[in-house]
Structure formats: structure tokens, C-alpha cells
Amino acid sequence: MLNAYLAADVAIAVVLVLISLFVISKNNKAKVNKVFFVAVMFMSAWIVTNYFSNDQQLSHTSALIANHLILFFSGLVVFYLAYFSAILCRIKGITENFGWVSAANYAAAFLTLTPLTVQGIVKQGDVYGINFGRLAFLYFTFVALNAGVIAYSLIKGLKKSTGTEKRRIQTVFWSLTTTLVIVLFTNAVMPIYGVSKLTNIGPLASVIFVAGVAYSIVRHKLFDIRAVVARSVAYLLLLSTLAVLFVGGVFGVTSIFFQGENLANPVRLTFASLAIVLAFALQPLKRFFDKVTNRLFYRDAYDPQALLNDLNRSLVTTIDLEELLTKSAKIIGGTINAQYCTFLIEDGDNTRFIGNRKEFENFENKSFSAAINRHREKIVTVDDIESTSNELKKQMQASDISLVVRLQGTVQGRPEHPGYILLGQKQSGNLYSPEDVRILGIIADELVIAVQNSLRYEEIQRFNLTLQQKVDDATKQLRHANSRLKELDQTKDEFISMASHQLRTPLTTIKGYLSMVLEGDVGPVTKNEKQMIQQAFDSAERMVFLIGDLLNVSRLQSGKFVIDNKPTDLIKMVKTEVDQLKDTAEHHELKLVCHAPDKLPLFNLDETKIRQVLMNFMDNAIYYTPAGGTITVTLEATSEAVNFTVVDTGLGVPKDVQHHLFTKFYRAGNARKMRPDGTGLGLFMAKKVVIAQGGAIIFKSEEGKGSTFGFTFPRHKIEITGKPSEKPAAEPVAA
DSSP: OHHHHHHHHHHHHHHHHHHHHHHHHHOSSOHHHHHHHHHHHHHHHHHHHHHHTTOTTSOHHHHHHHHHHHHHHHHHHHHHHHHHHHHHTTOHHHHTTHHHHHHHHHHHHHHTTSTTTEEEEEEETTEEEEEEOTTHHHHHHHHHHHHHHHHHHHHHHHHHOOHHHHHHHHHHHHHHHHHHHHHHIIIIIHHHTTOOTTTTTGGGGHHHHHHHHHHHHHHHOGGGOHHHHHHHHHHHHHHHHHHHHHHHHHHHHHHHHTTTSOOOHHHHHHHHHHHHHHHHHHHHHHHHHHHHHHHHHOTTOOOHHHHHHHHHHHHTSOOOHHHHHHHHHHHHHHHHTBSOEEEEEEETTEEEEEESOOOOTTOOHHHHHHHHHHHOOSEEEGGGOOOTTOHHHHHHHHTTOOEEEEEEEEETTEEEEEEEEEEOOBTTOOOOOHHHHHHHHHHHHHHHHHHHHHHHHHHHHHHHHHHHHHHHHHHHHHHHHHHHHHHHHHHHHHHHHHHHHHHHHHHHHHHHHHHHHHTTTTSOOOHHHHHHHHHHHHHHHHHHHHHHHHHHHHHHHHTOOEEOOEEEOHHHHHHHHHHHHHHHHHHTTOEEEEEOOSOOOOEEEOHHHHHHHHHHHHHHHHHTSOTTOEEEEEEEEOSSEEEEEEEEOSOOOOGGGGGGTTSTTOOOHHHHHHOTTOOSOHHHHHHHHHHHTTOEEEEEEETTTEEEEEEEEEHHHHBOOSSOOSOOOOEEOOO
């Protein structure tokens, strides 16, 4: 019966040790992994020691030592399981005080190695019972406290956790508490009352804990070693089977062939242990000799999956073609053990060699491509070409090429063929194997997309450079054209200025003589003569105004147009200009109305230029308002501003051209039809004059319903308070 207990105990201990090794190898820095590893190692030691403590073939002294060790290991097991539970459930109050708690537990554990805890042992049938010493209560106290910590930590963890974490803790809780209840009952409570027959059953309860931890690892990712466990299941099953067979074989053979001899269980256990060691040594030895034989007989051996993994990692690190293929050539050539690996890339008429070897003597790309296309195979080795007169074989031999892989595939539904992989001979002198050819075919399929993406990236870069060059050239041309336009504009302004000066003098003379004739200074004139002379005078007047506008524009461009402010009576100015235009308005069958206050203070303005603005707004209203319309001139003042507006019922300005209205030489289409002789300078100059004196233009219009033109000045900027001060200096106006 004891032999069966031994086999079971050893199997449980082995599984626990393997699980703990998996856990610590996965992450040897995580505290929960380290504590679990220590707890399980002590548990394995306790399980094995528990069996030997009841071995009747041991001497009394050895059995006593074994029982001391049982209590020592069990105390540390419960302590580290308590600490593991606290870390797993993140119970800070317990984990933060680990130092002094650990010292107290180790003190209690070491007391179990003294007669103060274990005075002696006594046989109770097939097992030994323990005579406890005076301080045994300390051991049981610490065991009880640690068991309470386990229960408290797991219960609290269950309450505050959710999802996978909660299910993980639930599995550990039920498996661990069930195991502890059974063990404490069989190996702690019952021995206190003198019943030690169940002590061999207690360690078997560890199967529950093992099963719970294994289930939580696989199902709930405890310690995150599920992948390691999955990869190792077959290997562990093999080792477990071998261990059971070896252990069973040892005990079976010794029982059959050595019946008459007193072959002690320790001897049998030694045989079994050696058998297990041999079983575990099987795989490492196999790997060692595999490595040795590979070096001797398979110098070109490599792991195909590792090659593909390395290549895939390299492909996602860059989009630059040179860097991508250089890395790929290094990986492929180095792994396959080729003398060189080079990529021949065909990008239109451009041919490039990228890799370990970038120069090939006497290499004709066009004839090479034609020859390999006639061969039709995706992968061609020079040794597979039988005919010595074959053009492809000749060129491969001449360029020292042993293997060619065609990069071909389908990218976004289109066939792609960006080039070839060229490989030299293997450094070992061996031929390329079928496995090499298969792997190179897989590599070629993966490289096609990467190479094509890199080529498109290069194409985009080249396009960007070309586009930038074209933009720079176009910008240069525009700058030259703009410079030329400025020169022409300056020439035009100079011509207008010169022509205006030359025309103003004869026009003044003509206007003076016509005025004398109209006033009768040279004799009486008839009504018809007076009418014709008046029309000539009006035309001369308009010509004078036009020349004045042209001169003002010229002065504005040259910086000679200045604002000469002085005290100005706006009421008098507006009324005077309205009175002068009443006859003209009546002639055009228009009603001209003026609204102005009786009194306003003087304002600091350029009277001459503001008068031109008034005349321009009112003159435009008269000329662009059909007969029967009304023109309302309003001057008003508030506490904040002085406003002047001219409202007409005329043509109006189309909405889509209103933003052009105050620019130089611009006139709306409907205005040009009604008055072809306009220049488009009046509104341009009006805006310049008003803004130069700190004001703003008022404008709104609706086509077919009329327009409002005017200006507004802040009173605090132009109003003269008290006695007029000395005349301010004239200020030039910017163009």
C-alpha cells in the first residue's frame, strides 16, 4: 500500500514542480510568480517527506527527522500560499507587511525542528504518530492564522474582482480551500487527537489544488503561461508516462525477482529516481546529439519558419526599396548560407542590383530576362539546366549565378513582375535542396507586394520632385511676368501723368474762352449758339475732372498725393454742391432732395478732396438714375459720428461684382452701357481720400432698385473743439 502512496506522491510532486518551473520561467520578476514557485517547491518537498515519515523501514532517528521536516515544510507551505493569495487578490495591508510576518513564520517553522515542537514519535499501526512539545501550539497558531489569511484574501478578491479575474480567483479559491481543509483535517487536527492513520491521505488532496491551478492556467490564463503549457502537454505526457512505467517497472521487477531479499523502499526509490532522471535527460540529450550531427552532416540546416519570421519582421520596418532589399538579402543569404544574395529590380528602363553583390560583369539584362522568360519556371538553378548550350545557363555561369527566383505575383488583381532574386553558390559547396527551393518560392510571393509598394513609393517621390520643379519654374515665370507688368504699369502711369499735364493747360484755355462767350464778353449769342457752347463747356468741364482724376492717381502711385486738412464747414460744402447740381438734375428730369442739420462744428478735413468725393457720389447718382427717379442727399451727425449718404433709385450694382467696385479702372457692366465715357477712377479715389482721413465708405446696392454711397467719420477724430489750432502739416497718402 505504501508503494502506491509513494507513486502517487511522486507523481503529484513532479507535476507541481513542472508547473512551478513553467510559471517562474515565464516571468521571473513578477512577485506573484516567484511566491507561487516557492510555495509549490515547499509543497512538493512536504508531499515526498510525508511519505518517508511513515516508512516503517526507516530507523527511529530518520523517521523522527522526517516528521520534523513535515511540520517545517507544511508551515512554510501554508505561509507562502497565504502570501500568494494576498498578492493574487491585491490585498495591500498583508503584502506591505511581508517582512515581519515572514520573520515570525520562519521562526515558528524553525521551532518545528526542535523538541519544543516535536518531542518524539510513536508507532500507530503502519504510521508514526507525533508527541508534540510545549511550543507546538505556536506552530498550529501560525498555521491557523495563515489559513485565515488565505480565506480572507480570496473572499475579498472575489468581491472586488470581475470577469476573467473573478473566475480565476474562484478556481484558485475552491481548489486551494478544499485541499487545505482536507490536509488540515488529516495531517493537523486528527494527529492532535492521536489519530495519525490518515496522514498519508492528506498529500493526495494536493491533486485538487494541482487540477485547479492547471484549469485556471488553461481556461483563465493564470500567470499567462497557457501557450507554454499547450506547447508542452505532449512532452509532459510522454515524460509522465515514462516516469510511471519506470517506477512501476522498478517496483514490479524488484518485487518479482528480489522477493527473498530485504530491498528497502529507499533503494527502490533510488532506482525510480534514476529512471526519472534518465527520462528527463532523454530530450536534452537528443537535442545535443542532433546539434552535433547537424554540424557534421547538415552544415546548411536552418529553421524555415525562423527565416520567414525574420524576413516578415524586416519587411514591415521600412518602405525604402534600397534598405528593404538590403536587409532581406542579408537575411536570406545568411540563413541559406549562400555566397551572395542580390535583387535585380526592373523599374521601366531602369535596372538596379540591390544586395550583397551589386556588380555583375558581362551581364545583359534584356537577354537574361528573355532567356529566363523562355524557361518559364519560377525558380531556376543552374544545375537543373541540362543543355550546356542553353543561353540562360551560359549567362548564369558567366555571372556566377547558381539560382534565380522570379518575383512574380498578383497585386490588386494585376500581374506584377518587378524583378528577380539572384543567389550564388552555397558556401558549403552543397547544392540547393528541394526544401530551399520551396522556401524561396514562399519568400518570393511575400516580397512581390513589398517591392511593388516600395517602387510606387519611389514613383510618388519622383513625381513630387518633378511637381516641385515645375512649380518652381512656373513661380519663376510668374515673378518675371509680374516684374514686367510692374514695369509696364509704371510706364503707363508716367504716360498718363505726362499726358494729363500736357492736356490740362489747353483745356483750361478752351474752358476760359467758352465761359467768356457764354457770359457775353465777346458779344451777344443766340439761344441755339448758347446751347451748343454750353455743351462744349460741359464737355470741357468733364475732361478737366477726368484729367484731375488721372493726375490724382499718378500722384498716388508716386507718393505725391497728400491730404491737406483744415477747418471745413461740411453743411456749407454739401449745400453748395447740391445747389450747383440742381440744374443738371432738372435737366435729367430727376428730383434732388437735401437733408442737412442747421448747425455743426467745423471739422478738420481736406476740403478740396472731400468736395471731389461729394461731387463724385452725387454726379454718379444723377447719371446712373433714369428719368423720374429721386436722389436724396443726407448729412447727419450723432454723438459718435458724422455721416454723409447719397441714395438714388437708379441702376444699382449687380451683387456678384460689388466687391470689385472700388478698385482702379473698374466699372460694372450696366454702368458702362449707360455711360460709356466713365473712367472707373472716381470711386477708387473717393475711397482712398476717405480712408486716408480716418473715415470709412458707406455702400449698399441692389440691382434695379438703386444704391447708397457715402462716408462716415468718427467725430472725435475730425471735430474741432474751441479755437481752430494752427494748420496741421499735409500727410502723403499710400497707394
